[in-house]
Amino acid sequence: MPKPVPRYHSPEFPEGITRSAFRRLRREQKIEVMRSWFGQHYEDPAQRTPYESAEGGYQWIWGGPYDAREELESEFGGLAPQKLIEELVEELEQEGTKWAPTPSDGDYDDERDDRDEYVPDADEEWPPVVVDQRPEVDPLDAIANKIEFGLIPKYGSREELAARDVILKDIKKVEEELDRLNKPSSMMGHNNPPEPIEAEATEATVVTEDDEKRKIKAVVADIRTEIKSDAPDVTNVVTSTRHLRDSLIAVLKWSGKKIDTGIDEFIKSVMKTLGISATPFILAKAIGHYDALIGAIGSLYLNLLHWLQLMMSIQL
Template identity: 30%
Template sequence: MAVDMGPRRDVPDLEDLSREQRIEAMVAWFFDNFEDPAELTPYESAEGGYQWIWGGPYNALEEIGDAFADFASDEEMQAAADEVESDGLHEWAPNHNRMIEVDEEDVEDVLPPLSERIAALRGQLDQLDEALVGLGQVAPQMGHNRPPEGMRLGLSDDDIREARDSVQDVRGELDKPDPLTNGDPAVLSRAEGRFRSLAIKVRQWAMAAGKLIAAGVAAQVGAELWDDPVALYHKLETIAGTLNHWSSFMQMLF
């Protein structure tokens, strides 16, 4: 089975609600249907940022207006959109809860063949290792002088060291003759686990720090430190996904 993005959820009934309740209902409807692209949308810095494979970017006022134009006033819809964007985010992706399973033959596969993804790993690992070196320099700075809670990166030297060790391990697997059929599932699975664990921590920091930056609370953190963790998160997830499929393929051979 494959996945596709399902339709928007039905709009709620606004009749007999107060102004505040109507705005609250529209905001809730929006977040039922749309989300921060950092949740799931692929990110490729070399391709200009987010790859909107599920549609988007979507604008809060436009989507709320399309859904509620017959049921709410312009002022109420604007207030709802302002509430949605209160954290500073203005581009939205479809909510991943709308994903539905469909037959493989009904959709075009969004991923290239595994052999091509494995071939791309070496360059991705080089980029990842470079990012990890930079992150190792950033992490201590994010924890000193009692920074705001959201600015504490939460990564240890061991996290970064283990991730870099796994970069080397996977490079070793790529150096084998015909790596597609000769990879070590244990090595691949260990690397996948480390990369996903690191991705979770980076994503948590990136989302929290982004809100602080948008609010002007953390002006000392420049755009580069914000962009890099976001790109790093998606790089980690991309590599981990390839390792997962590679390991599964190897286990099917035996």
């Protein structure tokens, strides 16, 4: 008689257990095994499911949306008490009510190890370079989706309040750098006069930059108002953070830095180049005409993301 194949795995049972063994588990162990099983098969659609507002929201190209209750009852109905299933469903629905399948081997055709599916490089060498085609998850979209699904922000913890204090310090730093750049002397070199620039081009550039600086100042003022509130409006903060990111892109362009990757990874890489850690709560000295402003805005942006993710309990 063939030996039963382990069906369920969890941190406590990495080798897996059979259905019969599952029945003999304690209450807490059953919930943990069911939770692990669900996480192995389903994920928050914000992780990788394409989202198109014009098309009505998520595009369920890999299947779904799935309902946690239906899937758990289908797998564990008659195996676990209904009360335990309901308890886990209630917990999962605090995170979301619609679920997508976790990645499978067939999700990304470009990643299949099938030689006949590839075209050799121009030098005829094998294998060719394959570009990862998986969609990049915008962390602000992930947070906005959590709000749309009805997840309630968690205010008042020691960590959350500490994160707010860091944001307020970042805002002050951004405003200081804007004030510095607005002084006429900030446009001069350390030892030499500025390079000659055609008058027409200079005028157009100054107008554009001044408008953007005013926009940044207004955005950080809005963020300060929300952060100082007892219960900040997360939707407003997400919107302001998007505006802040757009402004950071504009400043990066002024500084002549080329954006050739995902904006969030690019922000982190630029800050690293400037000697500024991308880890929340850490600031370091930056140099150059716009580098200090880039560092201040970049730090504020990353710490806003950290605070939003902390409150919405999102891991990105």
